[in-house]
Amino acid sequence: MLVIKNLKASINNREILKGLNLKINPGEVHAIMGPNGSGKSTLANILSGKTGYEITGDLKYKGQDLKEIPVEMRAQKGIFLAFQYPIEIPGVNTNNFLKTSLNTIRKSRGEKEIDTLEFLKLVKEKAKELGIDEKILSRQLNVGFSGGEKKKNEILQMKILDPYLIILDETDSGLDIDALKTIADGVNSSRSKDKSFLVITHYQRLLDYIKPDFVHVLSSGKIIKSGSSELALELEKKGYKKIN
């Protein structure tokens, strides 16, 4: 699904990723943990196609060179980033935005556009699963949403757009236990043979709910240790410093 080899990335002449290697196969859930400033969000940004970075190294998604694929095409090809800080967009109705987004992606896959009735049915069903109050979906995108509502809205988008590679960038930050469980359930019910997850987090807590197949420790722009989900527990006990 995703193969990263010797990825180096810098912004404003500051090197943030310093030779990162990672391979994710279809159906796998990988967790990346690391202290502040280790490059976790940079990795998420680069996978989503955010501009402004100087990048070298190999970045392949389903065998294609990801560096050559523009942002919107990545989304159309099935890469999804759940933002750490979802952006508030005044004036844009959440439902309309979701429908536009879904139809753009369906069109790119050669599928028929979904009509309003069908769409509303789909949204209603998915929103219910995530315990999202339908009212917020007729409001402006993320505007005035609580922290939990914003994160749930990201997962709702993931469910509706049905991507293959899902990157969750600190989706657990700012959530209470109940919201965390709901979101984890949302993710777990989406797990399948043809979907892969990259879960980026500070804390082991999220991984109690979303069981990863692999855990990687990112420090100073490199993966310094990889292991099974046991590694997350070890990290929780010892802290990042001792892992070196």
Place this chain on the structure above:
Amino acid sequence: MENFKINIKEIDKINSINKDDKNYRIKNLEFFNKKGFPTKKEEDWKFSDLREIFSKNFKKIDINYINPEENKFRLIKDFDHNYILLINGRLIRSDFKYEDKNKIKISNYKEDNFLKEKSNNPIICLNHALSNEGYNLVIEKNYKFEKVLVIYNLFSEELSDKILNNKNRIVVSENSELHTIEYTINRSKNKFFNNSYENVILSENAKFKNICIQAARSDGYFHKFLNGSIKSNASYSSFIFSSGLKFNKQDIKIDLEGKNSECDIKSALFLNNDDHQEVKTLVNHLVPNCKSFQKIKSVLDSNAKGVYQGKIFVKDIAQKTNAYQLSKALLISGNSEFDSKPELEIYADDVKCSHGSTSGNVDENSIHYLMTRGLTKKEAMQLLINGFLKEIVNDIKSETIKKFVESKLEFQIYGY
């Protein structure tokens, strides 16, 4: 500038005017001939140098009215409405089929309907000197319109290098209510200049709401001066959506003359290509306890230029005034320009007045966020532009009219 002087004899061509009128017209024309089109040296024209714009685009002034062949013309089907049809400013016909006709008076332009005001604005003087077309609409007391009145303002194909001067007057009498949509349809592919003057008089407890919008992009040059007089407990509301005009200046002066009167001016503009649009307002709070509210939102692309000059004047006796104005501009292209000049002139001490003005670029993080959901950059931009302007559209109360305006605005945004 010799080409832009107008022979006094032109006034003789105007039908049936008495001596007084003639003298008034001559004085105004002499003033215009002396001053010429206003330039940026004049404070009110600081950001819209009309002389430069005019001399660049017009070779001469032709003021003769063109008799259009009756155009094939389609009514708006989206909602039931009464209508007035103007062609090149002339009142052609009206239809008030949803209303009590005894309560409505509509007639052609007449001299004696207008006060002989003195103006220092050459373009208004030009109108005073030469205007000979337009309508006079009077709504009698205690009458509330059942349906909206659409004023079809149609400009015919034959127009070129013309200046059309027309005058309109709308009177809403005590306890009456009128909603209008001024709908401009431009068939001319050539340049012309429409210079109009509108007098709006709202008596006690009257309500008047107006929406200005265009059928499609247009290459016309427009100047409109609106002179409003609002009596006690009356309210005036105006939405300006017109955009995509080569030049358009809406110069709005509202006198809040009666206690508890209100004025509300909102505008959502999408400007593209070489469009140049100015909204200039002067709201005079002349008595206590009045409210005024202004919100102007502009999106500028390509080489477009937008201007907002908004002034709130509060007279010494106008205590408990509540006045607010806000201008927000979104600049999409580095070549676009937005000029804003908010002004407060306050002589009373117990008032609430505020103003704000911002202009900025489209937020790159918002664009990126939308693109990570599969939208192209263009689609993301369009969604953001639409969202930015929608705040104004959302203030329209009638759902059917809101939808109609929304579709026009979306066509402007998505059609480029």
